[in-house]
Structures are given as structure tokens and as C-alpha cells.
Amino acid sequence: MQHIIGISIGIGLLTTFMYANKSIVNQVFLRERCSKLHCAWLLVFLTGSSLLLYYTFYSQSLYYSLIFLNPTVDFMNFWEVLWIVGITDFILKFLFMGFKCFILLVPSFMMSFKSKGYCYMLLEELCQYYRMFVPIPVWFRYLIGYRELDGLLGWSFGVLLGLLYLILKLLSFFGQLRNFRQVLRIFFTRPRYGVTASKRQCSEADDICAICQAEFQKPILLICQHIFCEECISLWFNREKICPLCRTHVKNQLDNLGYDLEIVSAHSF
Template structure:
């Protein structure tokens, strides 16, 4: 009898092992449905892309323009005094031309109104129109941010030292992100409330309160970042003490960053010597010594290398 029970237990275990789990069966069913419906999904996707081909093309063009200008400006910042003023002004002219052409092409919609917290000229404001206006405004503000940084890059050393320019890149970027977060507010308010008088004002009021709470936390965080950037701007930075001629000789009289003779050398706590200007630019990107990787600055400040955030400000 014990053997029979053992045999029946083994058979039931084999049956359970051979039966697929309910979750696995449902997953296979979903995969099978997607395989059968894939051609129809592609047809629907192609139709949607064709209907919005102009908007997709404009978004791709603006994103490509931003990526090119952002990377080119960052390269010029890294070149320090060797940066090309012609390249910097080319970036300015390129961004200005793209912005003016875009606003002129869609001048009937008055998209520039959203930059000054006014409603564009649209008969109705649905979700796709909202995303269109918010996206265009965000890219234009990114272009203006890069343009301001170009002006800082172009300033000669006699007006603004290279080692101090990173602070201005930081404050420009933080102010830009704060303003970009404020621009979509009035558009979202109008979209949530709606233009249809038959829409529910009760639901719209609740949604606006929830949106306002979420937005207030975001704005408070950005205001805090601006305050920190202003503190960095007003506080003189010192990464080390002035190195003596003997210390420079012991270091080989060559800066390990620029591979040239020391200019206004500083010695760090780890006893490594570098040019003061080279150190300032290095710590705009890193927080450790270039040679021994010991931590020299406590916090790493982003955006001091001239980079502009690619974050898409949706709400």
C-alpha cells in the first residue's frame, strides 16, 4: 500500500510539473496575440506617424540642432583660451536662424506667446496641441540658454577669467531650468479646466489642486538649486595653496593636466601641483585629484562645464 501511495504521488507530481502555470499561460496568450496583431499595429503606427509627420520632423530637427549646439559649445569651453570665437558666433547664428525660422513658419499659431505666459492662437487645446506647444517652448528656451553661455565663452580673459566662467554656466543653467518649469503652468491650467462649458469644474478644480501641489514641490527644489548656484557664484573657490618654486621643481615643472609649464601653480592637500586655471576647469567636472584620485572637493557641481540639460520639461 505504501508503494502504491508513493507511485500515485510521483504521477501527480509529474502531472503538476507538466501543466504550465496560469501566469505563464496568460503570457503566452498575450505574446501570441501580439504576433497576430503586429501587422495591424504597424499599420496604425504608420498612419499616426503620417498624420503627424510635420510635428515629428520638427521635433527631430530641433533635437538634432540642440544636440549639435550643446556638444559644440562644450568642446569650446574645454579649449579654454584656445576656443574659437568664430565657432561660438556660428553657434549663436545657427540657433538664432533656427528659432526665427520656426516661429515664422508657425506665426499663425503665435507660439511665442507661451514664452511670456500667454495662450497661443489655437481654436482648442487638446493633449497633442499641449505637447506641441510645450515642446516648442522648451526647445526655444534651451536655445536661449546655450546662446547666453556662448556670450560667456566669447568674453576675453581680461573681462572674465576662464577659471570663473564655470560659475556663470552654472547659474545660467539653474535659472533656465527654473524658468522652463514655470512656462508650462498656465498651459496645463487651461488644458485641465478645458474650454468646454459643459466640462466638470469640480473635477477640474481637484486636478488643478493636485497639479499645483506637485508643481510647488518641483519649483521649491529648483529655487533651492538656484540659491546654491548663487552661493557658489558669490563664494571664492580655493582648491589649494600657492606652490613654491621648490615644490614646482619636485613636480617636474610640468602641469599634468595641460602638459605645459606651471602658470600660477597650486599644491593640493595630496601634495600634487597643477596650474590654478587647469584645476578650476578640472573641478568643474570632477571632484578628485587628477593623479591620485583623492577627494578634493566635497560636492560635484554639474553644468559648470557648459553643458545644457537635455531634460524635456513636459509639465
């Protein structure tokens, strides 16, 4: 009962996150048919929720955690640390989801669906890394100041806990560094799966994409000589590495990387 307000806010933040995340995923799947009004509403909703939360707890300066500073809380016990870390984690999710909403609002003639997919992928990876490092100052301050044991023993145990925490964080960082470098390489190199098909080649294929069953949009000719829309085949190769028609294995720079550019989800630690 002493933490009923914090628990209620936590439930509210979780509900907000689930609603906004599901809505963003649905809008991404709609591609060019996504509702700009709904995306704008999600952006305003996430921004308003974050500002209202920080305004309500202005005296605690919870926003300090976003820039790796300690909030102005005189005494932090275990539950207060969980509160600060949890609030900051949700706000970071809202922040990066807001960036995704902003990308959704960009007209298709300024940024193609495939380019948006690369941006979603990069944002998701940046979000994971930022969320990994943000709670370090708060937890480290709590562990160093551990006072469950009195005297030198308590101080030594606190230092040991703090060092162990930093080591685990470094191991986690280096464990994900390879994936992060691959994401950066893919984002900047924008790998292609084939060459642009000519009008004659498209005519020979009846000008119909075998995946979407519509007229070719930016047709790509694969090594097996089959033609598909660039966006269609890009989404296909996120799941399969073979031609949809002849099952020929197509080599590309995305082998061994399991990112799906279309799925926009915020993973939790």
C-alpha cells in the same frame, strides 16, 4: 498624418539641438583653442532657427509662452498643448545655448576659463528652473477647461486636475531649491582650494604642473603643499576630492555638490 508637419518640425528641432549641443561641448573642451568663428556660427544658427519658427507660426503667437502668457489659439486639445510646450522648451534650450556661445566668444583675457565654468553652471541651473515654470499657464488653462465630462462633474474634475498639477510643480520646485541656492552661493563666493604659490615654491616644484605637464598658470598651493594650475586643480576637484599626487582629502565648499563646470549639457525633463 494629420500631425505630419508638427512631427517633422519636432524632428528638425531635436536634430538642431543635438548638433548645437555637441558642438558647444566640443568648443568648451578646447578652452582657449576654441574656434570663435564656429561659436559665432552657432549663435547665428540658433537665433535664426528660433526666429524662423516663430515667424512661420506667427498667427499662433507661440512666443507668448516665453513670458508666461497663453498663445492665441482658440481651442487647445491635448496634442496642441504638447505642441506648444514642446516648441517652447526647445526654444528655451536654444536661448540658453546661445548665451553659452556668447560666453565662449568672450576673450580669455576678459574672462578666465574657470569664470566661464561658473557662468555655464549658473546658466544651466537657470535654464532648468525657467523650463520648469514656463509650461504652467498652458497646462493649467488646458486642465481647468477640461471638458471630456459634461456639466458640473467635468468642471470639478478640471479644477481638481489643475490643482494637482500646481501641487506637483511646487513639490518639484522645493525639491530643487537647495541645489539652486548652492549654485548661487558658489557663483558669488567663487571658492578657492588653496593659496597662491610663490615663485620660490614653484621653482622647488620644477615649475611644471603634474596634471597638464606644462608650466604653471596661476599656481595654487594645496594644504598638502603640492602645487597645481588653478584651472587644472579646479577641474580635477569636480570629480575627485583628493590631491592627485598624495591622495590627501581636500575639504572645499563644493563637497556634496555634483556639478561639473566643464560639461555643458542641456538636461531634459
